[in-house]
Amino acid sequence: MIDLKDLRENPDRYRTGAQRKQVPVDIDRLLELDSSRRETLSEQETLRAEQNRLAKETGPKIGPLMGQLKKAEGADKDRLQAEIDAIKAAPAALKEKIQSLEGTLKVSEDEFRSLLLSVPLPPDEDVPVGKTADDNVELRRWAPAGWDYDKSFEENKGFKPKTHIELCDSLGLVDFPRGVKLAGTRSYVLTGMGMRLHQAVLRYAIDYMSDTNGFTPMSVPVVVKEEAMVGTGFFPGGREQAYHVDEVSRGSGHDLFLTGTGEVGLMGLHQDEILDEDDLPKQYVTVSTCFRREAGAAGKDTAGLYRIHQFDKVEQVVICPSDETVSREWHRRMIGFVETFLQSLALPYRLLQCCTGDLGVKNADMIDLECWMPGRGEPDADGVPTGEFGETHSASRLYDYQCRRLNMRYRAGGEGGQGTTTFCHSLNNTVAASPRILIPILENYQNADGSVTVPEVLRPYMNGIETIG
RNA sequence: GGAGAGGUGGCAGAGCGGUUGAAUGCGCCGGAUUCGAAAUCCGGUAUGGCCUUCGGGUCAUCGGGGGUUCGAAUCCCCCCCUCUCCGCCA
Structure with missing residues (x-):
């Protein structure tokens, strides 16, 4: 929620902001x-x-x-x-x-x-104005030793790549037909080593954020009240995107909604609370199953593990004092955590500065991180994909927009402080969303013989297994 | 799911229709006392909105919503939550 007083005083700021975000209000x-x-x-x-x-x-x-x-x-x-x-x-x-x-x-x-x-939070002045994701600006890219973006996969590795779908099929990692039988389109079943790899990435991500970066691991509800959805800013705008559990018609006092990200549970924790400034920043990480209806995405990315209704995600959030400098610094750090994480997995990736039109109502600024997926993109003359970046992470900076809605404040001056209350700032960023992140892992780690090497950092989580297939 | 009890300020806990935003205790802040501290004493101590000549004024809030009344923390209805007992159960 925006500051109504500020809206009265600077209506043009919000008019321009909404316009740049392509949000009609x-x-x-x-x-x-x-x-x-x-x-x-x-x-x-x-x-x-x-x-x-x-x-x-x-x-x-x-x-x-x-x-x-x-x-x-x-x-x-x-x-x-x-x-x-x-x-x-x-x-x-x-x-x-x-x-x-x-x-x-x-x-x-x-x-x-x-x-x-x-009313959306106006984008920051340093966010490039643009209409769609096509106007996002690449900030930088990284690749592990042995990967050259200017060469094709075959030139880099000496063989033609398979897509993750082919690999999942040949190695028995995912059963798509049975997933669809059980739950309909965009559903899947992780099997055997597929499931183990999935669990390994998630656990590695949790450990990395907790042990290395000092985040507190949490398990939070994924079925929540409407209040939490509105508070975190997903409703009313994203109502169509969430599964709705109709409990009222069965006599209960309120309906429930399945969360599309752990951010809802983590940020909802301190709804209607006044925190002690000494307790800030709050650094939380959770792994949670995420549910998305993918309404409006019909026909888009229908095959494979890319766009699915249910997945698991390790998410980081930071709640910090109301200070732009502090909040920007956290944004940089949270992106840094993910870069280090991806580098430890040796996955090629790039950073994108999202343009105003791609931000969403609650963000002042958003940096997407995309991993290189050799199995996506246009096919070459032989019908083999030429590869493409695919979004795997999204780092948002929200100022006090979300905390205003959540009514989450802090009191300056520490315990028993006399200061007035101020709305906190919040930020969130993906650490690892799986099985989507299995796509770049499988596709980049595939070998000429059709097997897949297990990334070194994941082996401790897979009982030392080095190769799948 | 069934039966009962209850939800009041940071916490504990009174109030159960009339000048009650709310006794009392604890905690916390300021002051006095002290060489300093403890103890003691005095004073203060919610959040939000609106208005403001920036002194303040005013409204709302006693789990949430609705109702009765000239007047509701107090009475009525619906919901949510907590606790105890029983049932069921990963």
């Missing part, structure tokens, strides 16, 4: 609703003040009079009743006015709230 309508709302609110407040004043004044009088009324008879009773009615008349009139204003407020409340929630 009627800022003028929001401002209009805000001002009429405040007008009604202050009118109502004045009446309430008067009502409270009267209540304090007449309260002690009415009580005894009511008591006397019970015992009184005849003319005395009529006189007392008249007196009570006279006292009640003024507040009763106020009550009617207040209720009528309440009605006025209710009419626009829903529209106001949903408009406010849908």
Whole structure:
């Protein structure tokens, strides 16, 4: 959520921001609703003040009079009743006015709230303006010794590459038909060494973030209340992307939603809390199963492990004080963690500065990391793919947008501090999403004989196995 | 899932229709006392919104939502959560 006060003062900043992000939102309508709302609110407040004043004044009088009324008879009773009615008349009139204003407020409340929630965080000035992912800017690329981006896979390795789908099939790593039988399109079953490799990457990623980088490992719910989805900024915009568990129609008080990333659980942890500044930054890492409906992606990446409804992801989040410099520094570091991670796996990758149109509502800045996938891309003359980068990581910097929605603040000055409360800043980044990351692993580690070498850092997690197949 | 009890400020815990944003204790902050500390004493100690001549004013909030009433922490309804017992169970 954006800062409403700032919106009032700098509406153009938000108009431009929304425009650059290609998010249609009627800022003028929001401002209009805000001002009429405040007008009604202050009118109502004045009446309430008067009502409270009267209540304090007449309260002690009415009580005894009511008591006397019970015992009184005849003319005395009529006189007392008249007196009570006279006292009640003024507040009763106020009550009617207040209720009528309440009605006025209710009419626009829903529209106001949903408009406010849908105003995107303006992208930072140093984020390149662009419309789609095609306008993203490559920052740099890295490759392990023995890999040259200017040469084809065959020139680099001496044989034509297989796609991960072919490898999974020939090595018995994934059973796609049975996955589809069980759960429909975009479903799969990891089998044997496929499952072990999947578990190995995830566990390696968790250990790396915990042991080497000081993150606290967590297991968090993946089925959450709507509040958590709205709070983390995935709703209302991404409602279509989430699986919805309808519990209300079965008599429960609230529906549930399956999370599409561990970020929801990790960030939701401190919803409605005031943290101690001394406890910041919070560095959390989780591995969680992620569920995505992939609505609107029909026909895109339908084969293989690239775009699927369910996967497991190790995700890192950082909650830090409200300071742009600190938050930018964390962004760099979190990207650094992933680069070191990928370098330890010797996977070729590149960094992309996402353009404004590719950011999504809650980000001020986003860096994507793409691994080289030899089995993707246009086919050559022999029908063998020529390779392509594929997104495996995404590092977001959100300022206080998410923490505002989550109502997550901290108090300056440490324990018992006297400082005022401030919304925290938050950041998140993938560490490893599997099985997608198995694609570059399998494709880059394949051998001429059709086997796949297990990356050295993963061998301890696979009982020392060096080769699959 | 069934039966019962309960959700009040950072914590514990009163209040159960009338000047209650809320007693009391603990904690915390400031001060006094002290060479210093403990103890003691005094004062202060929620969050958010709106308005402001920046002194302050005002409204809302006692799990959440709705209702009754001139007036609700207190009464009614729905929901959520916690605890105890029973049942079921990875």
